[in-house]
Amino acid sequence: MIWQFALRYFRARKSTSAINIIAWVSVGAIAVGTAALITVLSVFNGFTGLVKSLYSSFYPTLKVAPATGKTIILTASQLKEIAAIPGVAHYSQSIEEKAVLRFGNEQTIAVLKGVDTAFRSVAGLQDKIVRGRFDLSHENGYQAIFGMGIETALGVDVEHSLVPVNVYMPKRDANSNLNAALPEQALNTGVIYPVGTFAIQQEFDSKYILTDISFLRNLLNMSPGEMSSLELSVKPGYSEKKVKRKVQELLGDTVKVLTRVEQNATIYNVMQTEKWVVYVFLSFILVIAAFNMIGSLSMLVIEKQKDITILKAMGSRNSLVQRIFLTEGLIIAGTGSVIGFSLAITICLLQQHFGLVKLGGGSFLIDAFPVEMHLDDFILVSVTILVIGVLASWYPAKRAASQEIALKAT
Structure with a gap:
């Protein structure tokens, strides 16, 4: 009524x-x-x-990072346990470190990100290549993919040049850095060959270079199971929060598991x-x-x-x-x-x-x-x-x- x-x-x-x-x-x-x-x-x-x-082209769905310090160590058995968690599709080991790059008379500072072959499955950077190719093989020298901003800053021609880019990175041993008579003795050096350029947005393009993880592992004298982070992709239909909780329970408080939103919280x-x-x-x-x-x-x-x-x-x-x-x-x-x-x-x-x-x-x-x-x-x-x-x-x-x-x- x-x-x-x-x-x-x-x-x-x-x-x-x-x-x-x-x-x-x-x-x-x-x-x-x-x-x-x-x-x-x-x-x-x-x-x-x-x-x-x-x-999503650069950051994984879930990222396992150290709770303190710069690196974590995961054994082969721990990696197998992570892969067995319901919902985990792929995982990729990653090492990140700042370095000084020199090409001819030009130099700049960038973050080198070393990844393994599974990186294709946890991110979509291969879809953002604008020049050259996505190739991180190292049969004839370590190859690298440059952000567009770094490519421009160094004046690199990723499609035609065969000249390598010099990489200078501080040694991990602080005592050797202090006791070095010459600045060069405090640095690890290596060379990478640019073969491709990616373009996502300025935050990434002017900051990152991708290369094979073994390049950084050798340059920094890191052990086989040592890494900056472990990146995970989640199978469709599975809850990211549930997978995150299970990974966190498995690895304990020594690491923190971050979703894509938490990786870019700001x-x-x-x-x-x-x-x-x-x-x-x-x-x-x-x-x-x-x-x-x-x-x-x-x-x-x-x-x-x-x-x-x-x-x-x-x-x-x-x-x-x-x-x-x-x-x-x-x-x-x-x-x-x-x-x-x-x-x-x-x-x-x-x-x-x-x-x-x-x-x-x-x-x-x-x-x-x-x-x-x-x-x-x-x-x-x-x-x-x-x-x-x-x-x-x-x-x-x-x-x-x-x-x-x-x-x-x-």
């Missing part, structure tokens, strides 16, 4: 057309606010997904913070719509004074009258939200398929704003509209419920 009354009040023409106008203005404001929230949140989701796809936290700030500011559109709802429902209470009096005279409690007008407010909010959701879905689908809104400049990886719709955003906006709708309807409904019976004798 409550919904019947509320729907009738919503659909019926009022004696004063201003009440209808204000009600539909409230519906329109909620629709615009809802569409704006869903669209903007979907754009943030799109950029987050884009960043994740870029990072940038993901910044993006999430920006998304929440935008959500808060755009929610003010719904707050403005709430004031329209208060006005519309207050005028409806005045118009329906006779109906309220009759209901109370027939024995209806104040709570029933209050629920009728609360429901009326929810109908206004619900109608606006449905229209807003439909509008937002239409806009997002058009953007996904046709790229209507372009990114200016022409220097981006994509031409148009990326859009990804997430169910969580629809639930969040729905709850927001529900809360605002209830709060906006509370005062007019309370006022209707407290109205005194005023029947006139005929």
